[in-house]
Amino acid sequence: MAVFADLDLRAGSDLKVLRGLVETAAHLGYSVVAINHIVDFKEKKQEIEKPVAVSELFTTLPIVQGKSRPIKILTRLTIIVSDPSHCNVLRATSSRARLYDVVAVFPKTEKLFHIACTHLDVDLVCITVTEKLPFYFKRPPINVAIDRGLAFELVYSPAIKDSTMRRYTISNALNLMQICKGKNVIISSAAERPLEIRGPYDVANLGLLFGLSESDAKAAVSTNCRAALLHGETRKTAFGIISTVKKPRPSEDEDCLPASKKAKWSHSVTQAGVQWHNLGSLQPLPLGLKPSSHLSLPRTRIQERQLWISRQRDHTPKNRL
Known part of the structure; x- marks a missing residue:
């Protein structure tokens, strides 16, 4: 049985509303949720705060519908970048960004989108759905992002609120699918209220409107989310990889040669x-x-x-x- 996840529940100042979001997600069958904290450095006095502690929300975690285990609550940081200088916080090893389980970036320009796909140490790249795309997707940076294990995130709650945003959501999603072919795509709610969350199977059906196949639409709320979480764990714990190569043995023909011929060959x-x-x-x-x-x-x-x-x-x- 698939494990469904919603990696974008908007964190607000009201903890009561946040509890309602988590309880609704558990009732709809989500096993994993991520509380999203958004930082926009374009605004003044914006700093990365510490993630919300689970103990502040629940003393006993709600049970997932249809399963006997409690819901898993993770933390997520989304940084809105409108200038290349905003990317420095993601390159700092001692920043508070490492306190979060998932780190996402929301690029506003084509140059920043290219930097996010090729260089930034993040887990998710957010795609705008509330307005027309200011640039066209290109295949090279998206292929690099897929090879690096990054995921592209689409959200559906703006499409519920307004018909204009619904048109932009479907249009931008179709433009993305033409390039990435449904690979490494996740769909999240970006819900601020419990009524904006939809069940995982409803979200998978919505993925068909975005140009996903049936298997890719289901993976967008299950396996692709799990891959993004594993990428986040690797980002926090791994700093390098050592590869060992076995030295090739000499060929059998060379071993069978007499000592005199070997000396003549190497002479x-x-x-x-x-x-x-x-x-x-x-x-x-x-x-x-x-x-x-x-x-x-x-x-x-x-x-x-x-x-x-x-x-x-x-x-x-x-x-x-």
Whole structure:
């Protein structure tokens, strides 16, 4: 049975409303929810606050509908970036961003979208649904983001509130699906009130309107969300990977050669100041070093015969007139 998740429940100052959001999500069958804290550095005096503690919300977690285990509550940070300088907080290793389970970025320009897909250490890239896209999606940055394990998030609650936003939501989603082909897409609610949350199967049906296939629509509220959470755990705990490569063993043909042939094969000869190797590389001798006299190229039988004849001629006394 699939484990459904909603990774965007908007955190507000009213804890009572937030409790109602979590209880409604558990009643609808969501096993995992994330409380989203949004930071917009364009506004003055915006700082990253500490995530909401689960103990402040519930003493006993609500039970998921149809299952005997309680709902899992995670924390999420979404940073709205409208300037490249806003990305510095995501590069700082000691920032409060590492206190959150999921980190998302909401780029406002094409340049920032490209930076988010290729360089930023985040888990989610948010797609705007409340207005027309200010740029066109391009395949290279999206393919890089998919290879890095990033997910693209679409939200559906604005489409419930207004017909104009509904048109923008469907249009922007279709533009995204033409490039990513439904890979690494998640659908969240972005709910601020309990009435704005829909069941996971209703959300999967909504994914069909976004251009997703039936399997991709179901994965958008289950397996893709789980992959994003695992990516977040890796981001918080892993700092590097060491890859070991096994040294190849010598070929069997080379092992079967006699010792004399191995020596002949690896033996290098020198003539006229140039050193020949079996690999075909040419290396001149160092300056001031003459070629060795005792090393010579191997001769054929004909060459040996010609050399013997020439030596016999040298030792034969010439006829005196």
